[in-house]
Amino acid sequence: MRVVIAEDAVLIRAGVERLLADDGIETVAAVGDGDALVDAVVAHRPDLAVVDVRMAPTFTDEGLRAALRARTEVPGLPVLVLSQYVEESYALDLLSSGSGGVGYLLKERVADVADFLDAVRRVARGGTAIDPEVIAQLMARGRRSPVGDLTPRETEVLALMAEGLSNLAIGTRLVVSPGAVEKHIGNIFGKLALEPSADEHRRVRAVLTYLRR
Known part of the structure; x- marks a missing residue:
């Protein structure tokens, strides 16, 4: 796997790079600002960009905006954002930014x-x-959505899907069989009106619906 890291704090950037290297993951570029991130992504076409939300010069949302620009330049670019705090609008902007x-x-x-x-x-x-x-925090906003039609168990399953757990891991966490998990997920897709598509990942679309509730 090839990764680009965008983090303005040198020690954190080096630390993340070391963690990745110890696991056999190559960092093809490690940069400290948003423009450099976009340039590195276009040049290297990495398998993943690991991006800090707040970078110089204003330390607000430069990293996130650069990540969104990078996804425009390289559609489907996987992005993992790291943030010091929960910033709801940033999370939703990223999650709504397309496939990948x-x-x-x-x-x-x-x-x-x-x-x-x-x-x-x-x-x-x-x-x-x-x-x-x-x-x-996103759930706490409590807006009405199709998620409200899910049973408590289906909501639990969808919450664990949002964390990124596999079906097997969800079954282990909830102490239910893999077949039961698959049935719950099928019900979730049905209630959220998520039809199979060759262009979109239903699991990701379900998570987006959940986080926007």
């Missing part, structure tokens, strides 16, 4: 190396990895 894997993790999650590396590989494969704290 997406992830939004709080930086403190990087300390759990195994989970972080799992998120890296999951997003690079086109999946999702959303921090549970982000999910909790």
